[in-house]
Amino acid sequence: GAGVSQSPSNKVTEKGKDVELRCDPISGHTALYWYRQSLGQGLEFLIYFQGNSAPDKSGLPSDRFSAERTGGSVSTLTIQRTQQEDSAVYLCASRVTSASYEQYFGPGTRLTVT
Amino acid sequence: QKEVEQDPGPLSVPEGAIVSLNCTYSNSAFQYFMWYRQYSRKGPELLMYTYSSGNKEDGRFTAQVDKSSKYISLFIRDSQPSDSATYLCAPSSGTYKYIFGTGTRLKVLA
Numbered sequence: 008g009a010g011v012s013q014s015p016s017n018k019v020t021e022k023g024k025d026v027e028l029r030c031d032p033i034s035g036h037t038a039l040y041w042y043r044q045s046l047g048q049g050l051e052f053l054i055y056f057q058g059n060s061a062p063d064k065s066g067l068p069s070d071r072f073s074a075e076r077t078g079g080s081v082s083t084l085t086i087q088r089t090q091q092e093d094s095a096v097y098l099c100a101s102r103v104t105s106a107s108y109e110q111y112f113g114p115g116t117r118l119t120v121t
Numbered sequence: 122q123k124e125v126e127q128d129p130g131p132l133s134v135p136e137g138a139i140v141s142l143n144c145t146y147s148n149s150a151f152q153y154f155m156w157y158r159q160y161s162r163k164g165p166e167l168l169m170y171t172y173s174s175g176n177k178e179d180g181r182f183t184a185q186v187d188k189s190s191k192y193i194s195l196f197i198r199d200s201q202p203s204d205s206a207t208y209l210c211a212p213s214s215g216t217y218k219y220i221f222g223t224g225t226r227l228k229v230l231a
């Protein structure tokens with residue numbers, strides 16, 4: 008079946024512009040994560056959605072970052088007033104339920120802020 | 122100190138070699154230990170999963186956890202060029218949060 012998909016695969020934007028990154032999780036997966044991966048860094052947790060529960064936003068680095076998940080499926084990560092330090096690969100992952108352990112990752116969106 | 126430490130490499134080995142990849146961690150609450158493999162320009166994929174201490178074998182791969190020393194290892198036997206990737210350890214205390222290491226880049230030379 009289809010895996011996790013993300014769009015766009017690459018995004019180049021100018022400093023100060025807003026960007027939206029999209030994640031389509033595997034159908035039926037209730038849990039969804041956003042991570043950021045910078046060169047030489049591990050996967051940095053950003054936000055976690057589980058069903059209809061309030062999301063865990065504790066990893067969002069600043070109030071310029073926000074995310075939503077509509078209808079328990081598609082998720083959008085928005086970065087406002089982008090800065091050069093926001094340049095990274097943004098990865099989305101989904102899990103079947105909160106009790107399962109395997110995360111299925113999308114291919115990521117490579118964001119470059121010029 | 123980071124919660125999870127992993128040598129970034131790169132680690133270069135000849136085809137057929139035994140590879141040892143390692144992580145150390147500081148949180149004694151970690152009970153679940155994952156290894157993910159990430160090919161260039163792809164998302165990570167789960168390779169091995171271990172609960173608590175001990176060994177787990179899957180084909181050419183063996184995951185080992187020593188909770189007393191907070192040390193986790195992944196061994197690859199008969200390494201192949203197709204094993205060239207970045208390997209990330211990811212322990213968890215059983216909540217939904219996994220703490221990923223920086224990853225070790227492995228190159229298996231033909």
